[in-house]
Amino acid sequence: MILVNQAIQGILLGGYYALIACGLSFMFSVMRIINLAHGSLAILAAYALYALADRFDVSPFLGLLVVAPAMALIGWALQRTVLERSARSGPLAPVLATFGLAIIIDNLLFQQFGADTRSLAPYIGDLSYDSWDITDDIAIGKLAALTMATAIVLLGGIQLFLKRTQLGRMIRATAEDSDTVGLVGVNARRVNALAAAIAMATVAISGAFLAMRATFGPYAGAQQLIFAFEATVIGGAGSLWGTLIGGVVLGVAQSLGASVSPQGFFVAGHLAFFGALFARLFFGDLGPRVRRAFARRAT
């Protein structure tokens, strides 16, 4: 029964990983850029929400109404000033540029907020600890459930947006071939900047949940980047539903690992990542196959 509970907690934790991976996966699939400042930007959003809550008593959910658009603006600016420019000088420059950016953000946050860890938990009332007790051993935290629901809605919403809307089609076309879309009247630069803005808005949301469910410090970004990256790769890079599956696999692996030993939490997560890489090595990308299997079952 305890194992079942561990698995359920792992699945719920996976919802958070899917949420933090959403922006990374989206940017990777659209712009072919892995943003090494991803985790640090999520922490930046978390600090922004914290500052709003601490100074002006704004609830984190209301705060997102300000912070998400602000992050979207940052995403737009980031694409225009850093990513676009660096992508022109080869595929390596964005990696180096965003790594530099991550160092800047982390240390400026440290300069501004100090080394103390913060949390948004005190600003969301009983949501932070309330849970539904299913049995004596199994309880589902309300915040964890909300995180999972948000991840599903966000990933599903983006998937729908990419499939069904004009802008979504433009984004997908630009991802396929940014030169050719120019011929049919799409401004590839604008589309990519919009995509970066959307990605950063999702980063703001993941930052909010990160800060509500746990504590964070100025240098917490690197760890979040690694979790997001692991979920993305396990789920098959560049697929949004795959990211949800990847997040859940990572969460369950960590949760079960933690029940073996205290260090097992991280070790099991990294092993799941390498297991996924290994599988990709020998069986090709599993993501599309799993999705096809699901699609067959659904029809």
Place this chain on the structure above:
Amino acid sequence: MSARPVVEVERWTRESRLALIVAALAAVVLAFGPSLFDANVVDRLTTLFIYVILAVMWNALAGYCGLVSIGQQAFFGLGAYVAARLADFGLSVYPSLFVAALIVGVLSLPLSAIMLRLKGGEFAIGMWVASELAHLLVNLDTLVNGETGTSLIALNAYSADARRALTYWCALGAMAGLLTIVFFLLRSPLGAAIQAIRDDEEAAESVGVRVERAKRLIFVLAAFGAALAGALWVATAITFQPKTYFSPQWTAYMIFMALVGGLGTFEGAILGAVAFFAIEAWFGAAGVWYLVGLGATALVFALALPRGVWGWVEDRTALRLLPIGYRVNFNEAGSADRGGAAKSAAPDAP
């Protein structure tokens, strides 16, 4: 155009001969370091040599082979850890530094089989995950005992002066050896091959470059070099704390040095290491702002000057201090001009 242009291909120029002689002389003078300089200078120089190793090895991996890794601290940390472990087993301290690097080099071989399947940014963070895993696994060792760490107690067998001199000579020897290996490797057909892979992997494969073999060799060499640097670092610092050694900060330093000095230029990495060494000495005390400055400098170089200071010099002058590639001089017949008008080409297959 009455005179037929004469195309000359040359590798050794007057400047490069001079540069090599100066480098050899410098190495000879540095070999007498412990008796020439005072203790503080010897310690500082040891640090500088380790920085040069880090910069040159990361540059070989990323600048020449196109494999940007954010996880080289894995090998740095493992090198230090294995050295401490071997010393604990009773192996003499200084040989164990080199044996440790060899062991880590061998360990990196199976890792390369998985990691080299990843491309670009995926490889970069994948290596970071590998270093996190290595860190966690090292923490499980009872010698290290989690984040408590351990010390190279065996160094107590030497007096402070002997220790300083021996560590200095090990670092100098390691730096000179690795620079020589990388120098000859870049001049070899493999050097041309890895640069072809960096520029276009598929095209390189289509002209017969054995891509996997070449990448693996550089990967293992870079792992060996980083591990040697880590082992040398623990010999200077004496204490081994996993958190410090497996910190991505080391890779940040490597990136900074290679990027500022000149990504994909042999001289640039050395220049970058010297520049970083000086910057750290002057601004290191500024703490957070120093780190912000490092990040900002790396960002600006990645955006505006991706081939660094030395790349900028190379693009504007025909100056090549170390003969890695070939120069193609297009001369009018009879003209003896070999200087600024000479057009130099990128390294070709020898």
